[in-house]
Amino acid sequence: xxxxxxxxxxxxxxxxxxxxxxxxxxxxxxxxxxxxxxxxxxxxxxxxxxxxxxxxxxxxxxxxxxxxxxxxxxxxxxxxxxxxxxxxxxxxxxxxxxxxxxxxxxxxxxxxxxxxxxxxxxxxxxxxxxxxxxxxxxxxxxxxxxxxxxxxxxxxxxxxxxxxxxxxxxxxxxxxxxxxxxxxxxxxxxxxxxxxxxxxxxxxxxxxxxxxxxxxxxxxxxxxxxxxxxxxxxxxxxxxxxxxxxxxxxxxxxxxxxxxxxxxxxxxxxxxxxxxxxxxxxxxxxxxxxxxx
Amino acid sequence: xxxxxxxxxxxxxxxxxxxxxxxxxxxxxxxxxxxxxxxxxxxxxxxxxxxxxxxxxxxxxxxxxxxxxxxxxxxxxxxxxxxxxxxxxxxxxxxxxxxxxxxxxxxxxxxxxxxxxxxxxx
Numbered sequence: 575x576x577x578x579x580x581x582x583x584x585x586x587x588x589x590x591x592x593x594x595x596x597x598x599x600x601x602x603x604x605x606x607x608x609x610x611x612x613x614x615x616x617x618x619x620x621x622x623x624x625x626x627x628x629x630x631x632x633x634x635x636x637x638x639x640x641x642x643x644x645x646x647x648x649x650x651x652x653x654x655x656x657x658x659x660x661x662x663x664x665x666x667x668x669x670x671x672x673x674x675x676x677x678x679x680x681x682x683x684x685x686x687x688x689x690x691x692x693x694x695x696x697x698x699x700x701x702x703x704x705x706x707x708x709x710x711x712x713x714x715x716x717x718x719x720x721x722x723x724x725x726x727x728x729x730x731x732x733x734x735x736x737x738x739x740x741x742x743x744x745x746x747x748x749x750x751x752x753x754x755x756x757x758x759x760x761x762x763x764x765x766x767x768x769x770x771x772x773x774x775x776x777x778x779x780x781x782x783x784x785x786x787x788x789x790x791x792x793x794x795x796x797x798x799x800x801x802x803x804x805x806x807x808x809x810x811x812x813x814x815x816x817x818x819x820x821x822x823x824x825x826x827x828x829x830x831x832x833x834x835x836x837x838x839x840x841x842x843x844x845x846x847x848x849x850x851x852x853x854x855x856x857x858x859x860x861x862x863x864x865x866x867x
Numbered sequence: 868x869x870x871x872x873x874x875x876x877x878x879x880x881x882x883x884x885x886x887x888x889x890x891x892x893x894x895x896x897x898x899x900x901x902x903x904x905x906x907x908x909x910x911x912x913x914x915x916x917x918x919x920x921x922x923x924x925x926x927x928x929x930x931x932x933x934x935x936x937x938x939x940x941x942x943x944x945x946x947x948x949x950x951x952x953x954x955x956x957x958x959x960x961x962x963x964x965x966x967x968x969x970x971x972x973x974x975x976x977x978x979x980x981x982x983x984x985x986x987x988x989x
Contacts, residue, residue: 634904634907634952634953638900639893657909658956660956730950730952731890731893771885773886774945775884775973776882776883808882808887813888840988842984842987845969
């Protein structure tokens, strides 16, 4: 059976793509952000997951307002990152796992979720940059060490799914992962946030106190974050800070207890408070090796 | 009952300096956002730069939208139904990044806007 090994949550900002392309990782502006990642990479190289399930939001690469799903699951052999219009280099293609994707979709529908099913799906920086941050040495054209299952949540147009609904989606995805018949190790990734607002006279809004509270709650009490309505989240974290729901969904896919292995938080990256969180899934009691058997 | 009504009210209360991109805004801004979505393609970006008025006409922008685009006025584009994710693609063509856009919308200099963000981290 598939095993969920852990959860990684990180911010995504297009400017990170520019910084990677220009090799600015040790530039004073970028260093506090990029220096957060080596412990996560070390964990990944130790654990070696086979599949990454990625909760992210599309910013107008694959989906437009003519047909905008609330939830969409990729079911393709590969996912391409393309020109997003704001001048960051494309990061090529990422391998899919169609068998796993269809299992997730079937399980979600059985569980009363009704996602769009995408056999073609472009993935934008919210998907590609976190993978590039986690596996920086994969060059364009190389084989990725993980296959991927993209799960896109609408945070462009209201009404958006609530934090509670995204938590429930994540929990349903967790049940799907655990019921997959193949012996695979799965890492769940949530990308977005933390507090930021790009639009309006309130542009530049940041809420450090709320972000740090969320990062703490995500470890042992993620359900506490499901009490916020979408509008309350906008007020507390900014219009784009609402991407916090990706973190909530990713965390909810780990049903039991978790160990926090690493975190980082830095303000600002462009207009954004950037967070990073690595949680390791604790095996359930019945799966622990017997000590006195 | 009282609680659910209260929850409903708090969910529709306006947030200062913030436009909720709901169905009404999305319908109003459809032409503008559709034009901006086309800027994922480099040839379309060049076509816009080559003849801005013709490109706006091709996407049937309203006069309010055309005027906001002409003046590079992001707040006016949002008032005309623009969504920042699509508008950012247009901003990129005319050489503005999200920090320039933030400074413009808040009436601050770019240096002051950046300083405000750094201060938020302290």
